[in-house]
Amino acid sequence: MVSRFNRDVVAQPGVGAVVLFGGVNDLGTLGAAAGPEAHAALVRAMIEGMRQLVLRARAHHIRIYGATITPFGGSATYPLTETLEADRQAINAWIREKGHFDRVIDFDAVMRDPANPERLNPLYDSGDHLHASPSGYKAMGEAAARAVTGRRARAKR
Numbered sequence: 001m002v003s004r005f006n007r008d009v010v011a012q013p014g015v016g017a018v019v020l021f022g023g024v025n026d027l028g029t030l031g032a033a034a035g036p037e038a039h040a041a042l043v044r045a046m047i048e049g050m051r052q053l054v055l056r057a058r059a060h061h062i063r064i065y066g067a068t069i070t071p072f073g074g075s076a077t078y079p080l081t082e083t084l085e086a087d088r089q090a091i092n093a094w095i096r097e098k099g100h101f102d103r104v105i106d107f108d109a110v111m112r113d114p115a116n117p118e119r120l121n122p123l124y125d126s127g128d129h130l131h132a133s134p135s136g137y138k139a140m141g142e143a144a145a146r147a148v149t150g151r152r153a154r155a156k157r
Helices: 005-010 024-030 036-059 082-096 107-111 134-149
Strands: 017-020 063-067 103-105 116-120
Touching: 005 036, 017 036, 017 134, 024 036, 024 082, 036 063, 036 082, 063 134, 103 134, 107 134
Parallel strands: 017 063, 063 103
Antiparallel strands: none
């Protein structure tokens, strides 16, 4: 995200706001084999990258909304470990802290299974336990609309 931000956001005419949503791939590709030092370094690097993007956005008078990382327990693509889940929770805690972003879109809260918060809600899971279904993306869109506008999205008639 850091390397693409200027091209994808700042250089685009008329951009007034950006939603920063990412991190599952960064966490998942580190994998279970990495040691504690590698996990700590990744968490620090991801948070520092987000910090840089917040500063760049503000320097260009662009509102920046931070979105939490969604659960991915059960995914064959990125098998979840306790350490990866702790990393996700640490990054999400930073995202949720006041002062970093203009607002937070808590996709983790929207998408997680209430009975098993390390997994996507079955209603929103595409079946691979990593990507949202169409109804999941709709729920995410509604959450983003609420965060950006401060009110509920209206259903199309």
